[in-house]
Amino acid sequence: MARLKLVPFLQAAPLTLILVVFLLLPMGALIVVSFFDYDSVQIIPAFEFTNYTDALGSAVTWDTYLNTIRYTVIVWAVTTVLGFTVAYVLAFEIRSRTTQMVLFLICTVPFLTSNIIRMISWIPFLGREGLLNSTLIKLGLIHQPLEFLLFSDFAVVLAYTHLYTLFMVTPIFNSMMRIDRRLLEAALDGGAGWWRTLTSVIIPLSKSGIAIGSIFVVTMVMGDFITVRLMSGGQSASVGLMISNQISSLQYPAACANAVVLLAVVLLMIAAILRIVDIRKEL
């Protein structure tokens, strides 16, 4: 019997070991180094709060956070509405089970392909001489190419939407597939119209899916640096980009302090989402 009790521990040991070595210890290292001192050539072990006071005392940091949060809110709103709609169509408008699964796969497969390539693929579409501009000019709608399409906030939000809507579609679709169809019939029989059924039955029962999708989208946008760098053409800032720039200039302690602050902010945002919606029943 004693041997049987050991089995779960042995089975869980590899996962525990990997997460301790490659997640817990690295986060510890981040926190330790965030208190270190540094100059232009080396980092110096110390225990001081300078990196934090520097980071939090600088207007640039605050602006960068505000800009990142602005991206997060916009992208969250867009991906929630779009992801919910797509999940709704897949779950309730497609009647054939096979078609449903095929369309669901089509909507999720891009998740398994390269994000960078998917970002690059907007260039021929949005560029000065891109498809969109040349079409609009041909149609006579505009005379000058629109400059804001590529390398702008618009491009950044578009790319985020393109990359991350899948993270909304999948959990919301999952929640919707668990809704007992008899509830919808009951709502219809009770005289509720389509809109009333949507707002009083479907949305409340999809909440946990929306929450899981939101956690994914919020954490990915908050920590992103590559999309902002590629799609804004270096014209916009984000917290992740600021950290990555500090790393490139070897200011590791400063980068670590910013990383710790970012981690705290992201965890607070997730705690807020979890306070509003209980997702435990989904797991």
Add this chain to the structure above:
Amino acid sequence: MAAAKLRRFVLLGVLGLFILFLYGPTLTILVLSFQGPDGGLTFPMNGFSLHWFHRLFETQAVGDFGGSLTRSFLLATMVMAATVVVSLAAGMAFRRRFRGSGALFTLTVASLIIPSILVSLGVGLLFNALGLDPDWYSSAFGAQLTWTLPFGLLIMFAVFNRFNRSWEEAARDQGATPWQSFRHVVLPIIAPSVIGIALFGFTLSYDEFARTLLTAGSDNTLPLEIFGMTTSVTTPVLYALGTLTTLFSFVVILGSLVIVRLLAARRAM
């Protein structure tokens, strides 16, 4: 009734547009990667050729394409194998409550939501502090596992939540050892999901950028190489590379789907 029809039409239209939005840009670069030798990064097509694919395989044209592809492939295979074994074992463990299971679950979820660049930076610092050189097969391997393992474990949860334990009990009643019941009863039933975990492990590693950035050491993986190209290369050679890697991903995905179908067909017999 007319309103309902119109609504259905609009909703299906949204789905169609969404799929176009998902795939349209990728199809554009697929077409543009066949630009003629004098063609540029945008339309119109200036002839039609395989020129840029040839350029891709000349080492001087871009960085180390062959080397980074090999490394990415090996790394993805390693991550795939580790993800399957480790999440399968952990998934079995989580079927029972054990001391620390709650904490381990929290840690796994944390692994999913901690921004990638922090993991990358942290692992880089840790290796540095331990006096180890970061390399794609050590530090990058571990950093990528923190991204693939949570997905693997969540898939295992989904599987075991719907798993009918009476099959196992029947095996035990017939005198099967725990290993025999795992090998001959549990594993065949969950095989399609295990293929799914393998697919996630492989493709997520193959495309991973942020977690590899500060952990890959001196040799680039393919996504790092591609990122380097975005700032220096201004020819359709970039699209040729995009086309090739995307096609490769699709081959891997379709291959997994075929295996899952075959497994299902075999079970139906």
